[in-house]
Amino acid sequence: MRLAVLGGGGFRVPLVYGALLRDRAKPRVQEVVLYDVSAQRLETIGHVLRQLAAGHDDPPVVRTTTDLDTALREADFVFSAIRVGGLAGRTADERVALELGLLGQETTGPGGIAYGLRTIPVALHVAERVAALAPRAWVINFTNPAGMITEAMRRVLGDRVIGICDSPIGLIRRAAAALGLDPARVSPDYVGLNHLGWLRGLVHQGRDVLPGLLTDDAALVKVEEARIFGPEWVRTLGALPNEYLYYYYFTREAVAAISGPTRGESLLGQQDAFYAAVRARPDEALAEWLSARRQRDATYMAEARDATDAGEREAADLEAGGYEGIALALMAAIARGEPATMILNVRNGSAVPGLPEDAVVEIPCAVGGAGVRPFATRPLPGRFLGLLQQVKAVEQTAIEAALTGSSDLAVAAFALHPLVDSVTTAHRLLDGYRARIPELAAVFPS
Incomplete structure (x- = not known):
């Protein structure tokens, strides 16, 4: 099988390749095509993957390309983990909100909306190219905000796009x-x-x-x-x-706890150092990556743990693996017809009462050779359902805003979010993001 990895120069790609190296069942992925807009990042991750594969019998062949169509042709599975605007965009997602006294976070609140608004047009283009070049491929989406992006891509790919998350x-x-x-x-x-x-x-x-x-x-x-x-x-x-x-x-505590560099700013520094170190010492690529990964994992959601004295992350959590295992298990269940139950981001239908049928929800599903079937869930109490309905309305408003280029709808998406406290602030958010993120300004020029 052939796997195309979009965002193939990304820091976490070695996790996916490592999972493929451990998979010996048949059929298995024999070729991995890494696609990225940065040839330099592809070269760096290529060094890491070659060193990961050393000593393994028959490792999957790795090819790299900066051409999307080349990556997608003849793919059986497409793993999408793109970051439109890069980590510089993420730092703006966080800082613009924080400067207005709001939560600055990658996927939750204003930052997640800004991330989605600039990513949806790119994700739709990817979906259209998959439909044209690899119509039988399954797309596994890890691009954040994963539920929103999966829902947007469903407009082109239907049930053949599935969102995953390790939380x-x-x-x-x-x-x-x-x-x-x-x-x-x-x-x-x-x-x-x-x-x-x-x-x-x-x-x-x-x-x-x-x-x-x-x-x-x-x-x-x-x-x-x-x-x-x-x-x-x-x-x-x-x-x-x-x-x-x-x-x-704990919104107030979360905002107060983000002092000094944000998560995005910290990661930007870490990853710049990692890529520079590998360019200087390619023979030490794997060691550099392992060191950077340990630091990255140990500081995940550190602001929440620090604010609540929850302590450091458990060693077992750091070693258990995450989304790469879910991606491999999903591919194995579909390609080999091995029945499995997984929590996935899929079309609701009637599985979650009170949410729209076309909404993408995150629930347990049966997975096998025929695809994915969501399980019905028990009705939710109002304290849960109300929040889900409001955030889903925000996601769907953001999708329409990105598809139409409507600044009014973009403002509405910010204003309707429970973590944004005024329409005036919503206007300031959009203006702030347009000023700092060129990729978002291109979607909403005025």
Whole structure:
């Protein structure tokens, strides 16, 4: 099989290739085509992949290209992890919001909207080229904001585009481990949107064990999300929230905790140093990447953990892997017809009552050779459903804004978000992002 990786010069591409190296079942990916707009970044990641493959029998062949059509031709799977505007755009996503006293974060709140507004036109172009050149390919989308981008790409690709995220599986692993259970032997009742969901139940041997976890102080403290949100709040909710809900439930604390460099600014410095180091010492590419990866993983959502004294990330979390494992499992289930249950970003239909049929939701799904089938979920209480409905309305407004180039709709997307507190501020957000992000200004010139 041939896998095209869009954003192939990205820092996390070696994680995907490492997962492919460990996969020995048939059929397997035998050729990987890396596409990126930067030939220099492709060269750097190429050094890392070659060193990763050393000592492996029959590793997947790697080719690189800066031409999108070349990457897509004859692809069986397309993995999309592009970043329109690069990390410089991310730093602007964060800073423009923070300067207005709002949350500055990559996917949540104003920053996520700005990221989506400039990414959607590019993602739609990618979808159109996939449809033209590789119509039988499956697209696995990890481009953020993943739910919004997946929903936009569905307009061209329908069910053949599937969004993935590693946050839900990480939460489930931690909850199961706290109870001494094998995560592979539990069935989660998880429901929401990308970066906005709740684990409402965890069934083991026919019994929901989550209520027991929520009442067990010794076990609950082992779950990072419970430490971040506090045992009292998760008990009040009756569920374990996705870590990104910290930005909704503790907005003021989150904003106050972002002092000094933002996450995007820190990553920009780290990655500039990494790419420069590999250019200077290509023989040490893998060692440089491993060092940078450890630093990156250890500081993930550090502002939430620091503000709540949740402590450093558990070693088991850092070692468990994330989205690369989900991507490989999804490809294996479809290509080999191996039935699996996974939490994915897919079209709602009637799976989540109260949300539009065409909305992309993040819920458990059955996956196999015929594709993906979402499971029906239990009705949500108002305290969850209301937030989902509002954020989904924002996402769908942002999609229409990006597709039409309407500044009025872009302002509406900002203004309707629960983390933006006024229409006047929404106008200032759009003006600020246009001034600092050329890729967004090109979509909304005036």
